[in-house]
Amino acid sequence: MSTDRKVYKRESEEARRDALIVAAMDLVAEGGPQAATVRAIAERAGVTPGLIRHYFTSKEELTRAAFRRLMEWMTRDSSAALLSGDLGPKARLAAFVSASLRPPVVDPKRLGLWAGFLNALRTDPEMRDIHEQGYRAYRDILETLIAQLPRKTDAAQSRRDAIACNGVIDGLWLEGSALPDGFAPGELESIGLAAVSAILNIDLTGA
Amino acid sequence: MSTDRKVYKRESEEARRDALIVAAMDLVAEGGPQAATVRAIAERAGVTPGLIRHYFTSKEELTRAAFRRLMEWMTRDSSAALLSGDLGPKARLAAFVSASLRPPVVDPKRLGLWAGFLNALRTDPEMRDIHEQGYRAYRDILETLIAQLPRKTDAAQSRRDAIACNGVIDGLWLEGSALPDGFAPGELESIGLAAVSAILNIDLTGA
DNA sequence: AGCGCAATTATTCATCTGTATAACAGGCGA
DNA sequence: TCGCCTGTTATACAGATGAATAATTGCGCT
Incomplete structure (x- = not known):
């Protein structure tokens, strides 16, 4: 059996940035900066970690946006x-x-x-x-x-x-x-x- | 040349706990919880990381003390x-x-x-x-x-x-x-x- | 219908983190 | 002076982290 890839839906840039920002805010609010890892943020936003760097040049920039x-x-x-x-x-x-x-x-x-x-x-x-x-x-x-x-x-x-x-x-x-x-x-x-x-x-x- | 060990001085339990607590406080104050790693704390306190677990059962307990x-x-x-x-x-x-x-x-x-x-x-x-x-x-x-x-x-x-x-x-x-x-x-x-x-x-x- | 591009995922990497364990040596008691 | 206890260092490890790159696939376009 081939490991099947995640099925996904393409979203507008705004929607995706928004979801990532909100996810980052929630995680910082709940567990502090340490809890807001790229993986945790991505999971909460319903995407895979790599996508963060597609919309933000670094995690730091996502933090600033939040x-x-x-x-x-x-x-x-x-x-x-x-x-x-x-x-x-x-x-x-x-x-x-x-x-x-x-x-x-x-x-x-x-x-x-x-x-x-x-x-x-x-x-x-x-x-x-x-x-x-x-x-x-x-x-x-x-x-x-x-x-x-x-x-x-x-x-x-x-x-x-x-x-x-x-x-x-x-x-x-x-x-x-x-x-x-x-x-x-x-x-x-x-x-x-x-x-x-x-x-x-x-x-x-x-x- | 043999890699020489760090020369050290034995200190009282109180002095060591104190140094570690102060180091942890300074690091959290300056760079947030993420900056207060065991290695950073140990370095600032002038000891090696392992000593932390000799005086505190876990890093969490050192955090509480701070x-x-x-x-x-x-x-x-x-x-x-x-x-x-x-x-x-x-x-x-x-x-x-x-x-x-x-x-x-x-x-x-x-x-x-x-x-x-x-x-x-x-x-x-x-x-x-x-x-x-x-x-x-x-x-x-x-x-x-x-x-x-x-x-x-x-x-x-x-x-x-x-x-x-x-x-x-x-x-x-x-x-x-x-x-x-x-x-x-x-x-x-x-x-x-x-x-x-x-x-x-x-x-x-x-x- | 199907081509093609970009949005998204998958994988890999070097580094860092907390913890565990073993080796060493400072200095007190005899 | 010399053991010896334990404070201290050194090394190792498994997992996490941010970043980079390669592989796929959704979907707008004609």
Whole structure:
């Protein structure tokens, strides 16, 4: 009996790249970078290992693509609510904070994914660029939302406020993702809104 | 010419375990878990790979020892100032917050180290125990410090306050460690104290 | 229907990883 | 000074890993 080859279906380049990226993200999220081997990625994507190098010049490049997508997801999911309605400044900031503190942003797998990529930032300059860009985008949105609030402050205080608010949001995201069963549904959002309100000295809880 | 063996010196068990643990921590911090191979660890510790299995039954156990030490460091460094003097409640909390937001707690290598271990928490139950224990210790200290403040609140609000303060601290720690050049010296501490003050509605900046 | 190209698979390779076992030698006790 | 215990090194091994190359086959085209 001849060892029969795997039957396969030709897919579009986009579909294949996507499947490989998603597979890599899942594996990093679940088991760290060490779990995302070319063979494991290929198996999860339903292809054979060689195909990875057909779409990405190296595994490193696939890793970068996966990290790029994570960064896109983070800002997209946090700012999704902003685009839809024409909310007031307070409601806009409240929506942003709230979205940042509930699934799918708050999610153990996202935290694991983010952590899995973190160490690579020190090594790979291109990864650092991707991170820098994503981080700036997020923080710029937050600073803009804060600046649009009806209250008087100077530029220096504005910067400090943005850093502090960014801090609470990041920290609560961290805790909520690390201890998914440690908080009641909606508790993180509620605490986050209260904290941001206190820091900015403006009531967001009613928005 | 006979290939000459490495000349070596016998060391105490404690010294050797220590050197191996430190070497493992450094490598994880610098290059992630993947960089902490038995050979790399041994080389950095100045010994040969086989010695690792003489002091640890497996590499996994060395990893656990390293993580345990990281957790010890985190709480120790944050709460060091508490033991020394007999400060008032406000000054104690301020010292704790401040210590959590400056080196050596805020440090890119510590963040990388922490991130490098994070994914293992999902896989290894023993690692999860170590983490749970360390996290509880930290948060208990914070809750106690907050509870001792001269102000009136109920238990439910106290919990929310502790979570929020823990959030700011963690978040600012994260940002300061991820972008070591993004903040002026003392800026994080100052912002953290102001934010915690706002959240708890009590002035800590003068303490 | 069938040609031809590129998408996909199969195989191979050099290297690295954790572990196991054997050989050696540093230094303490007599 | 000299055994001898055990800390330490050296060697070996099976499996995994990323990459490279060769072999096939799906399928759009005419």
